[in-house]
Amino acid sequence: MRVKINYRYIASLAASLAVALLIGAVILMVSGFNPVEAYSALLSGAFSNARHIGDVLEYAMVLCLCGVACNIGSRVGIFNVGGEGQLLLGAIVSAQIGVVLNGLTPWVVIPVAALGAALTGGLYALLPGWLKVKHNVNEVITTIMLNNIAEFVCEFLAKGPWKNPDNNIVAGTGNLPTEYWFTRLATGSNLTTVFFVATIMTVLTWYIMQKTATGYEMRLTGDNPRFARFAGIKTDKLVIIGMLVSGMLCGLAGMFRVYGAEHIYKASISNDYYFEALTVAMIAKYQIPATAVISVIFAVLKIGAQGMETAAGVPNQIYLIIQTVVIFCMAAESGIFDGLKRRAEDKAAKAAARLREKEGAAHD
Amino acid sequence: MIEILAQVFSAGTFTQMLRSATPVALAAMGGSMTEHAGIMNIGMDGMILMGALIGVLGSYMFGSAAAGVMAAVLFGILVGLFFALFVVKLRSDEFIIGCALNVFANGFTAYVSRSVFGFSGTSGYEIDYMQPIDIPVIGDIPFIGEILSGNTALVYITWILVLVMWAFVYRTPRGFYIRAAGEKPETLRTAGISPERMKWLASILCGMLCGLSGAYLSLGYLNGTFVEGMSASRGFIAFACVIFAAANPAKAYLAALMFGFFDAIGLRLQNYISSDLTSAIPYAITIIMMVYVVVSKERRRRSGRAAAKTSAAPPAEGAGT
Amino acid sequence: MPNTPETVIQLSHITKEFPGVLANDDVSLEIHRGEVFALVGENGAGKSTLMNIIYGIYPPTDGEVFVRGKKMEEYSPKNAIANGIGMVHQHFMLVPSFTVAQNIVMSREPRRAGIFFDNRRAEEITRELVKEYGLAVDPSARVEDISVGVQQRVEILKALYRGADILILDEPTAVLTPQETDELFAVIRRIISEKHMTVILITHKLGEVMAISDRVGIMRHGRLVSLAETKNITEREIASEMVGRPVLFDELERTGTPGDVMISVEDLHVRDNRGLTAVNGVSLEARSGEVVGIAAIEGNGQSELLEAITGMRECVSGSVRIHGTEAVGMTPGQIRALGLAHVPDDRLATGVDAVADVADNLITGRQHSKEFKGFAGHLRRSTIERWASEVYQRFDIRGAGLHGAVGSMSGGNMQKVVVAREFSYDTPALVISNPSRGIDIGATEFIHEAIMEKRNNGCAILLSSADLDEIFRLSDRIITMYEGEITGHFKAGEITKEEIGYYMTGSRRKEADKVDAS
Numbered sequence A: 001m002r003v004k005i006n007y008r009y010i011a012s013l014a015a016s017l018a019v020a021l022l023i024g025a026v027i028l029m030v031s032g033f034n035p036v037e038a039y040s041a042l043l044s045g046a047f048s049n050a051r052h053i054g055d056v057l058e059y060a061m062v063l064c065l066c067g068v069a070c071n072i073g074s075r076v077g078i079f080n081v082g083g084e085g086q087l088l089l090g091a092i093v094s095a096q097i098g099v100v101l102n103g104l105t106p107w108v109v110i111p112v113a114a115l116g117a118a119l120t121g122g123l124y125a126l127l128p129g130w131l132k133v134k135h136n137v138n139e140v141i142t143t144i145m146l147n148n149i150a151e152f153v154c155e156f157l158a159k160g161p162w163k164n165p166d167n168n169i170v171a172g173t174g175n176l177p178t179e180y181w182f183t184r185l186a187t188g189s190n191l192t193t194v195f196f197v198a199t200i201m202t203v204l205t206w207y208i209m210q211k212t213a214t215g216y217e218m219r220l221t222g223d224n225p226r227f228a229r230f231a232g233i234k235t236d237k238l239v240i241i242g243m244l245v246s247g248m249l250c251g252l253a254g255m256f257r258v259y260g261a262e263h264i265y266k267a268s269i270s271n272d273y274y275f276e277a278l279t280v281a282m283i284a285k286y287q288i289p290a291t292a293v294i295s296v297i298f299a300v301l302k303i304g305a306q307g308m309e310t311a312a313g314v315p316n317q318i319y320l321i322i323q324t325v326v327i328f329c330m331a332a333e334s335g336i337f338d339g340l341k342r343r344a345e346d347k348a349a350k351a352a353a354r355l356r357e358k359e360g361a362a363h364d
Numbered sequence B: 001m002i003e004i005l006a007q008v009f010s011a012g013t014f015t016q017m018l019r020s021a022t023p024v025a026l027a028a029m030g031g032s033m034t035e036h037a038g039i040m041n042i043g044m045d046g047m048i049l050m051g052a053l054i055g056v057l058g059s060y061m062f063g064s065a066a067a068g069v070m071a072a073v074l075f076g077i078l079v080g081l082f083f084a085l086f087v088v089k090l091r092s093d094e095f096i097i098g099c100a101l102n103v104f105a106n107g108f109t110a111y112v113s114r115s116v117f118g119f120s121g122t123s124g125y126e127i128d129y130m131q132p133i134d135i136p137v138i139g140d141i142p143f144i145g146e147i148l149s150g151n152t153a154l155v156y157i158t159w160i161l162v163l164v165m166w167a168f169v170y171r172t173p174r175g176f177y178i179r180a181a182g183e184k185p186e187t188l189r190t191a192g193i194s195p196e197r198m199k200w201l202a203s204i205l206c207g208m209l210c211g212l213s214g215a216y217l218s219l220g221y222l223n224g225t226f227v228e229g230m231s232a233s234r235g236f237i238a239f240a241c242v243i244f245a246a247a248n249p250a251k252a253y254l255a256a257l258m259f260g261f262f263d264a265i266g267l268r269l270q271n272y273i274s275s276d277l278t279s280a281i282p283y284a285i286t287i288i289m290m291v292y293v294v295v296s297k298e299r300r301r302r303s304g305r306a307a308a309k310t311s312a313a314p315p316a317e318g319a320g321t
Numbered sequence C: 001m002p003n004t005p006e007t008v009i010q011l012s013h014i015t016k017e018f019p020g021v022l023a024n025d026d027v028s029l030e031i032h033r034g035e036v037f038a039l040v041g042e043n044g045a046g047k048s049t050l051m052n053i054i055y056g057i058y059p060p061t062d063g064e065v066f067v068r069g070k071k072m073e074e075y076s077p078k079n080a081i082a083n084g085i086g087m088v089h090q091h092f093m094l095v096p097s098f099t100v101a102q103n104i105v106m107s108r109e110p111r112r113a114g115i116f117f118d119n120r121r122a123e124e125i126t127r128e129l130v131k132e133y134g135l136a137v138d139p140s141a142r143v144e145d146i147s148v149g150v151q152q153r154v155e156i157l158k159a160l161y162r163g164a165d166i167l168i169l170d171e172p173t174a175v176l177t178p179q180e181t182d183e184l185f186a187v188i189r190r191i192i193s194e195k196h197m198t199v200i201l202i203t204h205k206l207g208e209v210m211a212i213s214d215r216v217g218i219m220r221h222g223r224l225v226s227l228a229e230t231k232n233i234t235e236r237e238i239a240s241e242m243v244g245r246p247v248l249f250d251e252l253e254r255t256g257t258p259g260d261v262m263i264s265v266e267d268l269h270v271r272d273n274r275g276l277t278a279v280n281g282v283s284l285e286a287r288s289g290e291v292v293g294i295a296a297i298e299g300n301g302q303s304e305l306l307e308a309i310t311g312m313r314e315c316v317s318g319s320v321r322i323h324g325t326e327a328v329g330m331t332p333g334q335i336r337a338l339g340l341a342h343v344p345d346d347r348l349a350t351g352v353d354a355v356a357d358v359a360d361n362l363i364t365g366r367q368h369s370k371e372f373k374g375f376a377g378h379l380r381r382s383t384i385e386r387w388a389s390e391v392y393q394r395f396d397i398r399g400a401g402l403h404g405a406v407g408s409m410s411g412g413n414m415q416k417v418v419v420a421r422e423f424s425y426d427t428p429a430l431v432i433s434n435p436s437r438g439i440d441i442g443a444t445e446f447i448h449e450a451i452m453e454k455r456n457n458g459c460a461i462l463l464s465s466a467d468l469d470e471i472f473r474l475s476d477r478i479i480t481m482y483e484g485e486i487t488g489h490f491k492a493g494e495i496t497k498e499e500i501g502y503y504m505t506g507s508r509r510k511e512a513d514k515v516d517a518s
Helices: A007-030 A035-047 A050-075 A083-100 A106-135 A139-159 A194-211 A213-223 A225-230 A235-262 A273-283 A288-312 A318-363 B002-008 B011-036 B044-062 B065-089 B094-117 B144-148 B153-171 B173-183 B185-190 B195-221 B234-244 B249-268 B275-310 C047-054 C077-082 C100-105 C119-133 C148-161 C178-195 C206-212 C235-243 C302-309 C332-337 C347-351 C358-363 C381-394 C411-424 C441-456 C468-474 C497-504
Strands: C007-018 C021-032 C036-041 C062-067 C085-088 C166-170 C198-203 C215-220 C223-229 C261-271 C277-287 C291-295 C315-322 C340-343 C429-433 C460-465 C477-482 C485-491
Touching: A007 A035, A007 A288, A007 A318, A035 A050, A035 A288, A050 A083, A050 A194, A050 A213, A050 A235, A050 A273, A050 A288, A083 A106, A083 A139, A083 A235, A083 A273, A106 A139, A106 A235, A106 B275, A139 B234, A139 B275, A194 A213, A194 A235, A194 A288, A213 A225, A213 A235, A225 A235, A225 C332, A225 C347, A273 A288, A273 A318, A273 B094, A288 A318, A318 B065, A318 B094, B002 B249, B011 B044, B011 B144, B011 B153, B011 B173, B011 B195, B011 B234, B011 B249, B044 B065, B044 B094, B044 B195, B044 B234, B065 B094, B065 B195, B153 B173, B153 B195, B153 B249, B173 B185, B173 B195, B185 B195, B195 B234, B234 B249, B234 B275, B249 B275, C007 C047, C021 C047, C021 C062, C021 C198, C021 C215, C021 C223, C036 C047, C036 C206, C036 C235, C047 C085, C047 C166, C047 C198, C077 C085, C085 C148, C100 C119, C100 C148, C119 C148, C119 C178, C148 C166, C148 C178, C178 C198, C178 C206, C198 C206, C206 C235, C215 C235, C261 C302, C261 C429, C261 C460, C277 C291, C277 C302, C277 C315, C277 C460, C277 C485, C291 C302, C291 C441, C291 C468, C291 C497, C302 C315, C302 C429, C302 C460, C332 C340, C340 C411, C347 C411, C358 C381, C358 C411, C381 C411, C411 C441, C441 C460, C441 C468, C460 C468, C468 C497, C477 C497, C485 C497
Parallel strands: C036 C198, C036 C215, C085 C166, C166 C198, C291 C460, C291 C477, C340 C429, C429 C460
Antiparallel strands: C007 C021, C007 C062, C215 C223, C261 C277, C261 C315, C477 C485
């Protein structure tokens, strides 16, 4: 087996993170905070106790799951930007299943809810996938539009037909009975046993995409669909299935949020989490191990920033700034590297030409 | 039923349509520039959001809405430069940069707004905003006058800009270069013109127009308020308009009007139907229109094919490449 | 020509290095006013690189360019244009959605009121140019709607409008019909005699060199190896200088007799990407143990025909049978399963996954074989490695190694990867399109021998090539196509290269008679 560790990539990631933290420090100073204090508050906000660590892992899980969903799509050459909508629909459907089936044993309710979430998310992703394959309609635009539609539909359901009148929030389904809640791994934390399920799903996806014949076909389809079709691979089917599975993972991520963390569907189920995951997947260059690592890093920043807000009064949105600086750096990485490389190569070529000339003169 | 129709087709609906369409149209015109230059710009939502904040900030600091608009436009230029630095100079993936710009705008505007105005936002602050302008004579015409008159300056400026941008793209040499930069950049390079420069120019124009769009949103549409996330996906709607209009600024304005119309009837019909559902209509329509465009193109090809079967159509010109 | 020719361009010790490639190696050369200078060499010999340096696309790594005695200080197309140099690139530099006039005046537009593009004036200018140089174009036609030959005229007019008096033409005849080539040469002669211009012609067609040039420079591996007056050199001499050894394509050995019909096409109609008829009622067949060559000038439907046969393109009507089974409506994968392999026209777009490594490109199509697929669907990497390295050696692939990206290989080696994979399926029928396009003579020879070996082992081969020598060398039967229709049907040896040109241009037709009922 070939194991390739991309040291340049790791170095770039570390450098980007350093640059981002530096810029963050400058912004903190400009707005009158002590960066050292703020960052130590951030660290303790992420690591000081099991609850915080649990929250970090829970958020990393959501990011990673969504990132993996994006990776599956991009592997077959379709870009699923619609994960946010798939996640929201999966969440609200699973929440409502829990409310409707209240009273049944969790051994029935949870599988049914998971199935419902996966199917809702998957079917919602199927539409743009089908349009892409059948009519070559740009999936980026359709999925973005479907996101907005899903948001409004969920809002409508949570305010109207599926609203629980006993709740005193404007939009939200009924609360889940406690016996349906996933078991917490640390008191007070959102981290639950479903973390292990998500881990297994991630590893399984990695195995399929990286090691199997199907993964091989997916890769060819994404790299050069014309060649893949030419070589007899059923590219349309792979794209459709890829989109379906991608949507299913997003739907499940929504269900995990409901049954693991919120125990109700409300607007805070996701705050553009999928878009964050999308950037994670992109700077991970659509590789699953890197997606997992960067998910953890971003989760540390986010959860830590919440602690920082309570401890030091810094608006927690600073984490979005730091995070996007990392993304900008990583996106520019190859441009910067290539520029440096080209300059060095030009120099070397010129020197070599001079040398040859000299040698030539000596031979004459 | 008649009552509903009367509500839908009242002058108020069309006034609201204009108001809703304006920010989308401004951004869509900007997006048309980048689209022509061959850049897929999905970062417009972030550009608008930042424009909205800077507009309010400028108006707050200088005490004048006009200054706020200026500030938003200038900041838009900076954002355009920033965008081009990554997309053109450093050859980053425009999609990542667009996404990141949106996330960045979310964080940046919330951070700045909370730092300046505190955690409860701009409410309670005295911020100058754009006043409606009554047009004499035209304003007195019933119905039409009601719609055309009494809008803020930016609505009228947008009309002028539609003409200007259209003429720029299709009637000036620079416009030709921008289109060539997107369609076939080597053509420019061999003519001694830098296609990269055209992409920079397009990005800057897009930044400016999105800044203007944001300023309208906060200083015109919402009377001098900044709300976190107030762009509310308008950048994506604008993007849909661009695609829909094949990056023609005039057609993009018409597309924006259509979105404005659905937005307006959604607000009008709140008592009959959930506004959440009517709000979703423009997005659904974009998808339907995209599918329609593609399918009708396919059908046109297929009907040509049917003709070939019956008649001996002249064979293809000798251009295989 | 005067006794002391005036030098318009002088290249002094030009060296150009790209990462890993020495494209130009110490080239010194003088171009004289009023001559047609032909620059010849194989693909990759460095001709285009040298000309791109003159045109300022990129600077040389070392050495200098002098234009009319003045040293070129800044390498940019802008500067080159200012110095009166114009270049017509192999791939035209025209914006498809703009009109002819708009393309011609680009960068020096006539303006109205100082800011607006004056379209009327642009069309007038174009008409004036047309009158002056006798190159007919319609100023208001969109470039995407005009033929390649006319596009080339637009390119030449564009250079002339910019004030060029030194014109570089990069492989100008590659996409032209013989008639269009004649027209182009007439234009070249005219601008030289009437306008005293200078023309540099990059080409690898030796007949053209002899027909039009005054002097010829021959490049090999980035070096200028020979420089001669055309009248003092023969085609054969040029050819052997180009390759660095005497070219002797040996007669290939043929054994066996044709057997069953493996590929049979009947009254096939196919459309091109624009929805226009590309193949118009073609019928043909190929038997096992024979090579059927399709001779046609690029863009006459041969690519679409082969794509339709292999399932890469939808058919409008007609029938394609592979070993007796109807294949119309099947996917490329299903057609492969019937026993048809395919070496495609454009290897980079269709033949490989350029990002993946060589091994992964070699095993495509075998990923589900028992040999390679193990427990839980995983690919047995070590088995694959062994198999791929064996193929790698058998087909003499060089360059990237088994784990290098195919995209980083030379055209010849990339083509060998495609051929190795397609031939390794051992199918009874093969469709091959332009197998030696853009690759060096060594690789061409290797691939030709491999094709012949397949034929002798009883494979039915349908070959299409823009290279007539290739068609004549390999084919047992030759079919000519023009504008989507078959215009002639010949046995090998029945027709000469000169004669076949009439059929490829539609000026003669021969009904498909009993030649194939042998």
